[in-house]
Amino acid sequence: MNILHVIPSIANIRGGPSLVAIETVRALNELGINSCIVTTNDNGEQLLDVPLNRWTEYEGVSIQFFSRFSPAITPIREFAFSSQLTYWLWHNISTFDLVHIHAIFSFPSTVAMVIARLRKVPYIVSPLGQLTTWALQQRSVKKQIYLNLLEKSNLNKSNSIHYTSEQEQQEASSLNLSAPSFIQPHGLALPEIIVDARAELRTYLNLPANETIILFLSRLHLKKGLDLTIPALAKLKHNNFTFLLAGQGTAEYEAEIEALLETHQLVSRTIRPGFVVGRLKDLFLQGSDLFVLNSYSENFGMAVLEAMASGLPVLTSPNVGFASMVQTQDLCLIVPQEVATIAERIAYALDHPVEMQEMAQRAKTYVAENFTWNRVAKNLIEIYQQIIDQSNECSP
Missing domain, CATH: 3.40.50.2000 (Glycogen Phosphorylase B;)
Structure with missing residues (x-):
């Protein structure tokens, strides 16, 4: 054939x-x-x-x-x-x-x-x-x-x-x-486990050992919902977190993202490493605390699948195809595309780390067995x- x-x-x-x-x-x-x-x-x-x-x-x-x-x-x-x-x-x-x-x-x-x-x-x-x-x-x-x-x-x-x-x-x-x-x-190809990824990532990013990291890792495109995610994070400035915004897009759209971060006063709390692959990508996924992808449309959502496979808690939108496939199995937080609601659910995730990790482990097992x-x-x-x-x- x-x-x-x-x-x-x-x-x-x-x-x-x-x-x-x-x-x-x-x-x-x-x-x-x-x-x-x-x-x-x-x-x-x-x-x-x-x-x-x-x-x-x-x-x-x-x-x-x-x-x-x-x-x-x-x-x-x-x-x-x-x-x-x-x-x-x-x-x-x-x-x-x-x-x-x-x-x-x-x-x-x-x-x-x-x-x-x-x-x-x-x-x-x-x-x-x-x-x-x-x-x-x-x-x-x-x-x-x-x-x-x-x-x-x-x-x-x-x-x-x-x-x-x-x-x-x-x-x-x-x-x-x-x-x-x-x-x-x-x-997907299941990632190799990085021992003590959490500590290694904070050392790599020169962050305090207890810093909470909220990760976006996907192509930078208007459909990815960053115009919702960034304002939602701006409502949580009293929380201790760093926004790790990884990805690459057109020069025009990246300029829009930078302007959005400035408007919401998140530039100092955001790290933009650009496009990442290989072990560094695995380190980001395994060492962060929460993955966010509030897309307006995803026929599947490979980024969500990769985050789940890495044991990272996921917050995503009902418009992500993969999320809709698992919405009845309590494997991720599926949140309507409203800034206030997204902020509320991110805050909930940050305040309930044990519950989020239990959910992430269920998701990791499910992905390994089925995808x-x-x-x-x-x-x-x-x-x-x-x-x-x-x-x-x-x-x-």
């Missing part, structure tokens, strides 16, 4: 989808499925420094990068047009048994769906939250035009649509898409095989 994965970008700045695509392919390869990725060298306002137009080993998987058209006009640059990728897909897509397309409303995804259909190669699509109500409301006129002209047809003619949560599937149902669909949550990339890959292989078999039966 040869599976081609197409995604507009795997740059870290693009957040969870990049990690998910790489981890999915790695897990499939470990189970003997020949999987690889084609993408562009997109890296937000910059370009990745990677070899182009040839297969290369990147973070343990086989990836071929193609040049992204990079004009000064942001919307056009973000569309990730690539003539080289188009040419390669047209001449090579038929050598694969199935194409798994990650993301929509982007040139690489759209052209991959069109070419797969013309070349009669079965394909599935992971919209990655772009069909949720909140996402469709952003730049709504452009998206509706794009959806009606191209993407709805591409989705309807796919062999299946992959949703990561029941919530994502339900929100997309308003579009009345005709393609079949399935729900498969993401997985691994090996399990995800096995489920995907079954789905891939069913679609390939059905496609072969329909072929003349």
Whole structure:
């Protein structure tokens, strides 16, 4: 079985989808499925420094990068047009048994769906939250035009649509898409335990040993709800805490965050380390006291899953797909998106550390037992095989 994965970008700045695509392919390869990725060298306002137009080993998987058209006009640059990728897909897509397309409303995804259909190669699509109500409301006129002209047809003619949560599937149902669909949550690699992470983190950040650390660790984007989290924290200035705001976004949005911190007089209580990976990321997750993510929309919410896997208490919004999956199991605090309520529940979490740790341990066990990339890959292989078999039966 040869599976081609197409995604507009795997740059870290693009957040969870990049990690998910790489981890999915790695897990499939470990189970003997020949999987690889084609993408562009997109890296937000910059370009990745990677070899182009040839297969290369990147973070343990086989990836071929193609040049992204990079004009000064942001919307056009973000569309990730690539003539080289188009040419390669047209001449090579038929050598694969199935194409798994990650993301929509982007040139690489759209052209991959069109070419797969013309070349009669079965394909599935992971919209990655772009069909949720909140996402469709952003730049709504452009998206509706794009959806009606191209993407709805591409989705309807796919062999299946992959949703990561029941919530994502339900929100997309308003579009009345005709393609079949399935729900498969993401997985994660369980982190190595860092002994005495709490003390090590405070030493690393040059903070007192008893300092409370509230962590945000995700892509910096307007949908992440920092416009709610920061004002909520401002209501708790009488509490002893440091806000560890880790992540990377566009220069414009990062400037907005800095202005928001200044407005609410939290600059001196906030540490902004930028984008973190590897052991430092694990240290942040294992050594902090509370993880907050008040997103307006998350089709799944990898950051929440990672925090739970690390044994860190989580406060999040009902709009996070993963949170909605576990809301009846008392594994995290799910809080309405109101500044006063968020502040109240953060204060509650800080005042009840024993209760929060008990909840975090339940969550950690649940994640370890139910969300691994090996399990995800096995489920995907079954789905891939069913679609390939059905496609072969329909072929003349």
